[in-house]
Ligand SMILES: Nc1nc2c(c(=O)[nH]1)N[C@H]1C(S)=C(S)[C@@H](COP(=O)(O)OP(=O)(O)OC[C@H]3O[C@@H](n4cnc5c(=O)[nH]c(N)nc54)[C@H](O)[C@@H]3O)O[C@H]1N2
Ligand SMILES: Nc1nc2c(c(=O)[nH]1)N[C@H]1C(S)=C(S)[C@@H](COP(=O)(O)OP(=O)(O)OC[C@H]3O[C@@H](n4cnc5c(=O)[nH]c(N)nc54)[C@H](O)[C@@H]3O)O[C@H]1N2
């Protein structure tokens with residue numbers, strides 16, 4: 074995509090990278106209506122840096138698989154046929170209204186998108202709550218940081234990053250756990266590496282030898298799925314030796330006794346036996362973390378995607394509270410958010426239990442406020458999570474219709490055969506996307522959406538920075554911005570259900586949508602509007618026009634009912650499916666630098682050439698045991714399915730663990746994973762399943778070895 078520097082651009086447009094939660098600011102250089110160069114901007118959050126996805130990953134914008142016309146499947150079993158917008162929207166909303174009449178509004182499910190803007194996420198949850206009359210709305214955070222949200226909300230009253238990435242140079246100790254930062258948040262990974270070079274003490278907790286493990290001062294290579302014991306033991310040791318922050322605990326925390334009772338058995342020796350990490354290393358990590366003037370904790374999916382994901386994060390919360398590593402610059406609890414606008418999708422209330430601004434649906438007062446805003450009575454029945462919704466399809470009282478915006482469950486939900494069967498049982502499916510993703514063939518209505526480069530709106534990055542995007546191109550064919558589609562769908566559905574006032578769906582543009590949500594959440598967004606964002610990025614909370622936004626949360630109080638942080642027990646529960654005779658290895662799934670999720674975007678760009686095939690990491694000892702040769706095809710087999718991939722024999726993976734990337738839809742790692750969930754957050758256990766390996770051609774593989 075990059076051409077020589079002497080090419081004169083027709084125009085240069087400033088916007089935000091659509092891939093990850095770092096939210097890098099980019100300048101797109103355009104010639105003949107194509108992007109020929111992407112340059113980083115010098116200011117925050119990326120300070121002149123970009124990764125390969127921002128630089129070379131935008132080719133999907135012009136791919137022939139872009140959706141350019143609405144499509145309708147008029148009868149089950151029939152073909153998807155082109156339709157006008159009017160036909161498609163009428164058909165879609167009439168079917169939704171009919172199913173709501175037959176089975177009740179809670180038979181509908183609305184999946185919002187962390188790839189879409191704040192304004193669009195706001196409208197999707199409004200569509201569910203105001204036009205359809207259900208709290209059944211969610212987004213991919215359910216598969217991602219829902220465990221973080223569960224633990225952080227109940228303990229601290231806010232689930233966003235407590236500090237900012239600009240503070241990385243201020244940290245004396247940086248603890249990174251369950252995050253392959255160098256590949257998944259590359260610009261932040263580089264900032265952490267630089268801080269370590271400048272003297273910060275870097276502790277990495279990860280079973281795999283990931284990029285940061287290579288440069289860490291201390292690498293704790295724990296057995297997968299054992300984190301609560303590791304972090305519980307660190308905290309217990311600090312209390313026992315009087316190294317915790319007694320003053321902070323007395324003044325700002327509660328729940329100590331119940332928590333202490335819960336870690337009684339977590340001695341360093343016990344932790345060594347469960348986690349496989351030598352007791353001396355656990356002690357060293359604990360001492361360094363507690364003694365630091367400022368210690369920051371960063372984490373991602375290695376913590377959250379377990380059947381004890383909430384306990385994993387709770388154990389981190391407990392450790393930070395006990396050592397007073399909160400409410401000061403360079404410290405804090407910092408979940409690295411994955412999608413470009415996943416922070417925003419949550420802020421906008423695209424969740425079954427909260428309205429925009431995290432106002433609880435359980436509160437009658439809150440419900441009344443939104444009922445007044447939308448002119449729509451608000452349902453009392455709680456919503457269900459996206460994972461529960463998919464599990465319920467085809468069961469009595471389950472979901473009958475799903476409206477998907479920018480989500481690809483066939484590649485992203487666990488246990489693909491199970492998801493496939495569920496989608497086949499659905500009465501009605503709407504797919505609103507920019508591309509033909511893997512779920513597209515199951516759609517009854519397809520609504521073609523404009524991409525990030527074809528619309529106005531805002532994204533909120535991982536450290537609460539709200540950023541304006543702007544159109545670079547016209548949408549292809551008949552494609553329209555998600556906000557336009559949702560507003561039209563909302564108005565039509567309101568007329569059919571009689572739920573909300575159809576006039577509340579008239580918006581002149583994304584700025585008008587933003588103003589509606591801002592008025593209703595003044596403490597978070599009162600001071601942020603599109604005009605101000607055109608001049609500067611702003612971080613929430615930003616309550617007034619003169620506020621610059623708040624960087625460090627919790628400086629004087631936590632956002633809980635008592636203002637104190639709540640310590641809570643975080644008992645360990647082993648993963649649901651343990652390796653055994655037939656399936657002796659642990660499967661861990663995740664990401665590589667070059668690709669994005671099921672590959673819908675990245676594999677339709679130049680990145681596909683840079684990383685063309687699926688490689689699974691196999692430890693040399695396991696390779697020998699199971700006759701697997703480096704670079705040769707291998708079958709990865711679980712109780713639920715099998716895939717073929719190329720073996721990469723490497724000690725990046727520890728003995729007993731196979732790592733499979735999730736990016737190759739035709740060899741989807743989710744054919745292997747299983748649909749077991751954390752009981753609190755309902756997150757799938759993507760980071761632990763039992764598998765075995767078989768060489769594809771045993772004779773050939775044996776000859777190689
Ligand atoms: N290139 C690229 N970047 C991305 C994405 C992408 O698809 N591609 N997706 C984005 C999204 S949505 C997200 S959520 C983030 C995810 O970002 P990450 O969470 O960094 O990505 P994963 O590859 O899932 O990595 C999880 C890490 O946890 C480790 N791990 C596995 N099991 C355990 C365990 O039991 N304990 C501990 N402590 N560690 C464990 C793995 O070895 C791995 O290093 O990435 C974002 N950025
Ligand atoms: N085994 C395993 N499975 C996992 C994970 C794992 O670690 N292991 N990680 C999980 C995590 S953390 C996540 S976040 C999920 C991600 O799962 P998904 O959210 O399903 O993944 P994406 O491929 O990012 O899907 C986004 C969809 O949005 C579309 N899109 C992009 N931009 C726009 C837009 O502007 N408008 C509209 N309407 N659509 C748009 C894309 O074309 C694509 O179809 O996967 C989860 N699944």
Ligand code: SF4
Pocket residue numbers: 090091092093094095096097119123124125126127128258259260261
């Ligand atoms: S670090 Fe994230 S936001 Fe920045 S260029 Fe890479 S993918 Fe885009």
Ligand SMILES: [Mo]
Pocket residue numbers: 213216217218411412
């Ligand atoms: Mo994610």
